[in-house]
Amino acid sequence: MNRLIDKLAILTICMMSLFMSDSFSEPVIVTIVTIAFSAATQLLTGRLAAYVLIMGCSLLCGAFPLFFCAVPLMLYDALWEKKWWLIMPAVTVLLKFDSLKFGQIMITAAATAVTIIVYNRISGLEKTVEKLTQLRDEVAGKNRQLSEQNMRLAQAQDNEIHLATLKERNRIAREIHDNVGHMLTRSLLQSGALIVINKDEQLREPLESLRSTLDSAMTSIRESVHDLHDDSIDLRKVIEDSISAVDGRFTVNLDCDVSGNMAGNVKLCMIGVVKEGLSNAVKHSNGDRIIIVIREHPGFYQLMLEDNGNCSEIKEGGIGLKNMTDRAAALGGRITFTPSPEGFRIFMSVPK
Structure with a gap:
């Protein structure tokens, strides 16, 4: 909007110079053509077509000297395109310089000075606004980071x-x-x-x-x-402590999503099965990754522990597997062991 207002002000000064001409139709034609070229240039800003339009309008000064009175408006567009030299073809007006009046030349020179001053003011203002906008975005980002950090600190404090x-x-x-x-x-x-x-x-x-x-x-x-x-048993904390013992050998991903009102005997059962499963993985698995998922559903709890070791069969009657089976059975739950070439899975469900 600022750019449009400035161009209207510059055009007004240019029209003062144009209508000093003895002809009535030529100033109108030059004004219409200049406005059309300027509008198209602003619409195509940053493109090659905008540069061609500015240079083409400048070249018209050689054939039609009255276009020289519109040079300030062309200069304003060229300055916004960061290519002021696009109006250099306007010097061809020197071939017919005697067809312009002294007043037209002086007003055009004054309009050119005004154009440079206005451009510097507006461009400086836009740079300031851009810096302020960037600063505002940085402050907003810092505030968001600070809020997230405060949230993490509050969560750590709660823990x-x-x-x-x-x-x-x-x-x-x-x-x-x-x-x-x-x-x-x-x-x-x-x-x-x-x-x-x-x-x-x-x-x-x-x-x-x-x-x-x-x-x-x-x-x-x-x-x-x-x-x-x-x-006093923190299920996640105890399992994380157990995981820390095998971190050097396995990459363990824990996904524990349960409420805080889980019964103590269920917690102990889950902890016992996880510890036994981790121990078996260390002893028998040739994999390098373990996934532990603990979920709470409306009527039961689920535990899944899986490693990516190659295991196509299991030894029936192993003490570790029997202990896990007994733990699940003591709570009325079920537990299954699934070996495969892709890994070994323990799946347990315990009713509430």
Whole structure:
């Protein structure tokens, strides 16, 4: 839009020079032709056709000297094309320079100076706008990177808090087991010994009640400790630790997508099967890649562990495979082992 306004202003100055001519039709024709050439040049900017149009309009100055009055507009287009020398053919007007009036020459010279000043101002303004736009894009990119980094830091902090919480739960469970559990066990043994050596029938019933109370407390403590321990198991973290032991031999891809409310016994089953599968891969596979996928579905969990080693058969009755089968069966699940020349796959499903 700025370029169009500038061209209208330059054209207005050029028309002042054109209509100083004695003829009425020639200035109109030159104005129309110049406007058409200038519009076509702007439409074809950056192409060879635009250069040809500017140079062709300049050449007309030699045949029709009045076109010299439109040189400022041609110069403006040539400057935008970064090829100011395209208007050099306009010097052919010198062959018929005497056909122009002094006023026309002076106005054209003034319009040429105005054209150069306007171009420098507008081009400088556009460069400034371009720099500001680039700066804005860079700032937006930096802000986006900063936002992503803050998100990663927040996620890392959440993971640290989660791991710290799990460690604290594990410590509490261990403290309860080591201290309160042992004390209750000793109390149960002492109450049992008192019942055996007691000769007073009146004390038998209170002693039996005391033993029953201690036994219930022991059961409650044991369940609480197991719940705390199960909650303190981070399935992904434990599996990643197991993977780190085989990273030197295999490239392992882990895809674990489960919620945080998975039962502890299911976590232990998954961990046991993954560890056993990784151990078997290290011992028997000649591949270099392992894929582990753990998925949660509405009614069951799935585990798939696959390596790319060449295995066409398996040994029936192997201790490792039997242990994995027993783990799945204990939870009512199913597990299959599929050997093939492309690799060995373990697939397990466990109902919720």
